[in-house]
Amino acid sequence: MNLDENLLYEVLKHADAATLGRAACVSKQWHRTAQDERLWELICTKHWANIGCGNTQLRSVVLALGGFRRLHSQYLWPLSKPQSSSSASGSSSSAWAPFPPMIGAKPPARWGKDEVHLSLSLLSIRYYEKMNFGNRGR
Incomplete structure (x- = not known):
């Protein structure tokens, strides 16, 4: 199936993060x-x-610190994942299970000021650490 890229964009802009990740495959x-x-x-x-x-x-x-995709994948998505009390299945640590289950999933709550500021702070700290100031001047 070869959709026009503009049409595909219009469809995908209504998708959630998990659906967008799957669509990329x-x-x-x-x-x-x-x-x-x-x-x-x-x-x-x-x-x-x-x-x-x-x-x-x-x-x-956000764009200066790596963009919205990076912000979501590294800092927002982990905050929105449900915390499991036990990991009964061995697949929970699998690299092939990066998305939460869709069945029975309730829509995520809106994040407040604290959650957004925390995620932006984590993103900026990671960006700062990657700048590696110790090796400048050598």
């Missing part, structure tokens, strides 16, 4: 479209309550 075209930073921005901001700063300011900070 369909074909090269779908993968390329699913990597679109605008789609990940929609997913991230869908959960944000009013956090007291403008969208333009927030967007520029």
